[in-house]
Amino acid sequence: EVRLVESGGGLVQPGGSLRLSCGVSGFTVTVNYIHWVRQAPGKGLEWISVVYSGGSTSYADSVKGRFTISGDASKNTVNLQMNSLTTDDTAVYYCARDGGLYGSGKGALDIWGQGTMVTVSS
Amino acid sequence: DIQMTQSPSSLSASVGDRVTITCRASQTIYKYLNWYQHKPGTAPKLLIYSASLLHYWVPSRFSGSGSGTDFTLTINSLQSEDFATYYCQQSYSTPNTFGQGTKLEIK
Numbered sequence: 001e002v003r004l005v006e007s008g009g010g011l012v013q014p015g016g017s018l019r020l021s022c023g024v025s026g027f028t029v030t031v032n033y034i035h036w037v038r039q040a041p042g043k044g045l046e047w048i049s050v051v052y053s054g055g056s057t058s059y060a061d062s063v064k065g066r067f068t069i070s071g072d073a074s075k076n077t078v079n080l081q082m083n084s085l086t087t088d089d090t091a092v093y094y095c096a097r098d099g100g101l102y103g104s105g106k107g108a109l110d111i112w113g114q115g116t117m118v119t120v121s122s
Numbered sequence: 123d124i125q126m127t128q129s130p131s132s133l134s135a136s137v138g139d140r141v142t143i144t145c146r147a148s149q150t151i152y153k154y155l156n157w158y159q160h161k162p163g164t165a166p167k168l169l170i171y172s173a174s175l176l177h178y179w180v181p182s183r184f185s186g187s188g189s190g191t192d193f194t195l196t197i198n199s200l201q202s203e204d205f206a207t208y209y210c211q212q213s214y215s216t217p218n219t220f221g222q223g224t225k226l227e228i229k
Contacts, residue, residue, distance in 0.1 A: 037166075037220075044207075044209065044220060044221075044222045044223040045158070045160070045166065045220045045223070047211070047216075047217050047218045047219060050216060058216040060217040061123070061217070094165060094166070096166075099171065104168065104171045105156065105171035105213065106213055107211075108156045108171035108172070108213060109156070109166075110168045112165035114164075115165060
């Protein structure tokens with residue numbers, strides 16, 4: 001079964017760090033593109049990052065320089081290291097598979113995890 | 123960055139109605155336009171990709187059209203399970219920006 005499961009969310013103080021993981025089953029992360037998307041309370045979806053097969057990455061301006069996405073072939077996971085967190089980073093964080101390799105079009109997110117909540121508060 | 127503008131931001135309709143949601147890109151994105159359905163407490167679901175192609179689970183009452191900068195999602199004969207928030211997303215270039223969403227509510 002193809003599945004993505006996020007973990008690592010929780011409560012963190014402003015200025016702190018957190019590492020989210022996206023555990024993947026049913027396919028290999030290193031030959032796929034995996035995206036992170038978040039939704040702040042009462043707000044819409046915000047695309048934040050992608051890691052491509054081969055390891056290249058891209059980020060939204062709102063997280064560039066603070067967040068780092070990486071793939072771990074040994075664990076078949078994708079990690080999102082989040083530093084210098086602010087209250088604006090409070091959101092549900094989703095990882096999602098890019099469906100481009102599966103006929104769903106480049107950048108279309110065809111499989112999503114259930115999300116993990118990150119709360120930044122003192 | 124490419125800005126995506128959806129309208130309306132909210133919409134009230136009844137079961138059986140036909141509704142249309144529009145999405146405009148700030149520059150051409152060809153057909154790199156995706157639509158998602160999102161219900162509270164669940165993960166978003168891919169609805170339409172490449173502007174007009176239905177994902178495998180999507181019933182034929184849904185349709186998408188457009189290219190370049192202007193796109194449309196149409197739902198014919200609304201069913202109770204269609205009440206949700208819908209988002210467009212461009213995948214032409216990163217950041218793969220989303221529209222602000224359209225909340226479809228029962229009248």
